[in-house]
Amino acid sequence: MGQEPVIRLSIFEKYLTVWVILCIGIGITLGKLAPGIAVKLDAMSVYQVSIPIAICLFFIMYPIMVKIDFSEVIKAGQTPKPVLMTLGINWLIKPFTMYLFATLFLGVLFRKFLPGTEIVKSGVEVELWRSYVSGAILLGIAPCTAMVLMWSYLARGNGGLTLVMVAVNSLTMLFLYAPLGGLLLGVNAMPIPWQTMILSVGIYVALPLVAGYFSRKVILKRKGLEWFKGQFLQVLTPVSTVALLVTLVLLFSFKGEIIVANPLTIFWIAVPLFIQTIVMFVLGYFVLSRILKLSYRDAAPASMIGASNHFEVAIATSTMLFGLSSGASLATVVGVLIEVPVMLMLVGICKRTELMFSPTRRFPET
Secondary structure, three states, X not given: OOOOOOOOOOHHHHOHHHHHHHHHHHHXXXXXXXHXXXXXXXXXXXXXXXXXXXXXXXXXXXXXXXXXXXXXXXXXXXXXXXXXXXXXXXXXXXXXXXXXXHHHHHHHHOHHHOOOEEEOOOOOEEEHXXXXXXHHHHHHOOEOOXXXXXXXXXXXXXXXXXXXXXXXXXXXXXXXXXXXXXXXXXXXXXXXXXXXXHHHHHHHHHHHHHXXXXXXXXXXXXXXXXXXXXXXXXXXXXXXXXXXXXXXXXXXXXXXXXXXXXXXHHHHHHHHHHHHHHHHHHHHHHHHHHHOOXXXXXXHHHHHXXXXXXXXXXXXXXXXXXXXXXXXXXXXXXXXXXXXHHHHXXXXXXXXXXXXXXXXXXXXXX
């Protein structure tokens, strides 16, 4: 058997945490010093979907989609265990543990540090801690879709399987998001931005998927596999990471004023969100994946899709329900703040523990 080619991280991938921190700082600074620019960019939206961020997310996803061998997707669809595992975590466990962690920390342990009330968009006065819990709930019932393709790629996971899981969770979110939100928020009916959700899935998943599939097919036919891997992908690979960094600058320029005005509150909100992410990852990666005897390439993305959140949908929903300046919206922004650094940490854990699943294969040192 030939030796498997060594895959090394680019400088962007290797030091992505550093670039993320820098971009968060740049975004917050931009939002503070030039709020007019951020407001104009944020106003460029359709059904609460930011057009600038949508463009960036397309360029995050396209380089990943074009690398997928779609014959692997068919094989992945024939392996239901990891897909069922993510569905179980995302819809039977994760929403309720998020509610419990948020209520425990924000409603009990940290409650004395979160005084006061606010008037939400509907005109109802609520305690601030309850508003923060509502934002956490909206994060907990929105499983990650687009960004998990990036985490799977960085962790050297099964791209075909990841795509299947993204598609399945996107569809189930359309049917389960509103009922679970209504149950956990304690309201009779929750107005869900259906246009936002459908448009998000179209932009973040369907559009780059179609573009990746057909462009890959054309390139392989005209240039061959060797040119595709040796030249095209070499040029394209940094595009995803650069687009991710630009997305962070935009997101935090939009919300920079909120973050600067609430530094300590952000810490209190971040604690249950961080614990929730870690608990869901440990449950999926170290417990259920082992019980189900998944391979590493299946276990890593299956566990990370259960740990991360679709913060774009959560932010849009909280804005429509409670208003942009509400405590719920602030909580969803905190979800953005911790999502990338925490998921990068989990990617590193996956790669360092790969031998647990396949003792005969090891990633090269980078």
